[in-house]
Amino acid sequence: MRSLLRFLRSGKIRPSASVLIPLIAGLYVAVIILLPALEVVSGAFAKGLQPFLDNFESEELHSAVRMTLMMTAIAVPANTIFGLSAATAIARRQFPGKAFLLSVIDLPFSISPVVVGLMLVLLYSPTNGLLGGIVTSLGWKIIFSWPGMTLATIIVTFPFMAREVIPLLEEEGWDQEEAARTLGASSWQVFWKVTLPSVRWAVLYGLILTTARALGEFGAVAVVSGNIAGQTQTLPLFVEDAYKQYDTELAYGAALVLGGVGLVSLLLKLLVEQVIGGNKETEPMN
């Protein structure tokens, strides 16, 4: 602190600041982000490799992994279709209320996941839901079951794709689509052969973000699931449950798998960013 004051008074900002600023930045990130991340790795292997591997024989863990994968397998394609539809409908057009519609699409990012889950309970719960009567008479089970959990995952993750693709489409403009149309392409052909290829990297980026979030969603799914081990438990719920039951090894093992998924998504994201960056530089040449 004293040295900070001294360099501020001395007027020589460069020499000391160039050391001090990265140092403060690094320390803060280490304490808040890096050390906790490393703790997961060390905790998972605290008793060596064999106990870590033994974790994966837990039947409940298997069922949690299956549940998570199934929900992701539904949510990601559904949200991709929505994201691409919304992007082709909204981007490159000017209409009153466009900014408002974009904010509406962003809404799930600012609503607490717990509130998202609560909304679904208030809609579909057989006893207290708005559509409870219909749900019961049709014999559906939505709350405390996978349809509700999948719906919760969909709500929390649907903005990603639209949000990645819209800015890129805005930038690209209509020229190529119009050329394709004058050459007699149908709107379906235009979409598949012109629009989609031009935004393929943004779509990939959106897919990575959607998948990562869908695999890791906790709050919204927790409210809807009822957290029944072996039935409606997802991998993130499993981590919390194992931790609460003082089954620390198991919690760390599952957390490492989930954290690994997060890390892979981060690396893929960086990779795609590099490719996009490279594309932007080479684009004017072709």
Add this chain to the structure above:
Amino acid sequence: MAPASPARLRRPALPSWLQLSWSWRITWLYLALVLFLPLGAMTLKAAAVGPVQFWQLATTAEALATYRISFGLALVAALVNGVFGVVIAWALVRCSFFGRRLLDSLIDLPFALPTAVAGLALASIYSSNGWLGAPLDALFGLKVSFTWLGVGIAMMFISLPFVVRSVEPVLEALEREQEEAAWCLGASPRQTLLKVVLPQLMPAILAGVAQGYSRAVGEYGSVVMISSNVPFRDLITPTLIIQKLEEYDFSSATVIGMVMLMFSLVSLLVINGLQVWGRHWEGNPV
């Protein structure tokens, strides 16, 4: 189109909302099912409670105590990140040092790491026998995990990337000439920082703080694991909603959920306003 065209030339009349392209129809249908229906259900349920009872349920002593943690502590966490976020962004943009790329990727980790994993990691590293919790306990007698301090740390973890990623591009676009001009005119580094640099960064800093705040208020997964979830001590509002649901107290859950939803809507407006203000700055630099 001429309004008086003969009826026989028209196709069978469709209501105007059906004359939409496929992409619009998918977008609206999806938004209706996934967003408007749940939002509407909660609003109707909250309206059914009646204004007097709504106010009573929203302001019980228990609920007010959770607002102090969720809205108050999250604000502190977001403001702390407002300071450190700028330092980190400065380090990433203006300084070159060993590990800069690593620091850059670590900033994205809170976005990529599933919240259950983050919660587990933070809870154990700050527990009284964890890597950071043990020294803090021994040296200062500070207990972090399972107290409000831990809740604050989890909120800091989750909201840090917003400020950094919001300030970075603005700092990159800042012209160094302005600072050099200020120095040449005899301004001290401190004056340059306070009167030339910070005012231009301010919209970005505030937008980042607001985004981080909004996220920290709604955060559940990472907070619930580091909190002891005891009412009046460190219970956050989302957890209170879940507890109310578990007690089948649907009215309280709905009302408190509605309070959080209204906060989200207001914060969305504020963030949009701040971003518009930021663009205004970019267009008209001082």
